[in-house]
Amino acid sequence: MTWRERFEEPVRDIAARSRGTNWARAAIARITTPLLPDDYLHLANPLWSARELRGRVVSVQRETADSATIEIKPGWGFSFNYRPGQYLGIGVDVGGRWVWRSYSLTSAPERAERTQTVAITVKAMPEGFLSSHLVTGLQPGTIVRLAAPAGEFVLPEPLPASLLFLTAGSGVTPIIAMLRTVAHRRKRTAASTPTSIVLIHSAPAADDVLFAEELAGYAADGLVDVHIHHTRTHGxxxxxxxxxxxxxxxxxxxxxCGPGGFLDLVSDMYQRAGAAEHLHLERFALERGATGAQGGSVTFARSGKTADVDGATTLLEAGEAAGVLMPFGCRMGICQSCVVPVESGAVRDLRTGVEHVAGERIQTCVSAAAGDCTLDV
Structure with a gap:
C-alpha cells in the first residue's frame, strides 16, 4: 500500500468522480478525526509505532510438507541483541482479531543484525489454527505485531567443553539458532570449536526432519556429531x-526441546543419574487434553462475562474469545505476564495436570477450566 493509499483509507469505500475529490475528502477526514501520534507514524510507514513493535513478512519458505520458515523485517524499536535459543512473540490479524503465539527464533543474532531481519520456523499443528495459517496462508508483505525476544533457554558464554542437544520434531528450532551461531563464530575466527557437540534428533521419517541438509553440512564440517532417529522405522x-x-x-x-513425553523421558534420565543440574528444558507445546480436564463455565469477574469452554482451551483464549481484556506476554507459560487469581472453582495446568483452586494465582496461557470457575480479571 502506497503512502497516498494509506492517507485515503478513511474514504476508500466512498465513490468519487476524481482522485482529487478523494484526496480532499481524506484530508478533511484526517483533520476532523481525533488521531494519536501513532496514527500519523503509521501513515508515513506501517512499521513505525510508538506503542508496539511491528514487522513486515519478507518471505515464507517451506521447509517440510507441514513447516515453513518466516522471515520478518522488524520495524522501529526492535533490538537485534537477542540470544540464540530465545523465542519471539508474533501477532497476526486473522479475520479482524489479533491472534498471538510465540515461536523460537531460528536466525542467528549476528546474521539478523546484518540483514535487519529475523526468522522463525513454524510447524503446522493439527490443533493449531495460527500455526497452520502461518505455514499455508501468510503472505509476504503482511504487517504483523511483535513481542521482544525472551526466554532463558540459551547457551552460556563461554561454551562448556561438551554439549548434548536432544530434540524431537520442531524442538530442533531453538537449537538450529544455537548451531548457526557457533558455526558463524567459528568461521569468523577461522578456528575449530573447542567444544564437543552431539545432536540426537527424533523425527517420524527423513522427509520430516527440519534443516536436514544444513545439519548434514555441520556434521560434514566437524561442527557437530549428528544422529537422526526415525520413529516410523525404529520406534x-x-x-x-x-x-x-x-x-x-x-x-x-x-x-x-520437544513434545512433553520426550522431555519427560529426558528429565527422568537426568534425575536418575543425579545430573539434573546439567539439563536445560524448553517446553513450548501444551499437551492439551492429555490430563483429562473436563472444561466448564468460566466467569471473568471484573467484566461479568462468561464463556463455556472445553478442557483443551486455555483460559487466555477463552477470555479473548469472550471479549475480555486479558493480560498476556509470551503465551507459552514462561514470562508470567498473564498471571491472575482464581476466585472460585478449579483450573488445571495443561503442562503438569496440577489443579489450582480459589486463592491461588495461575497462568492463564497454560491453564484450562477443571469445572466451573471464576477468575479475578
Missing part, C-alpha cells in the same frame, strides 16, 4: 538409544 527414541549414541550424556551440559 520411539528411548534411554537405551540415547546411551548407545552418547555414552557420556550425563557428563555433558544438555539442552532438550
Amino acid at each position: 520411539r527414541l528411548d534411554a537405551d538409544d540415547i546411551t548407545r549414541i552418547c555414552p557420556d550424556w550425563a557428563q555433558r551440559e544438555a539442552w532438550a
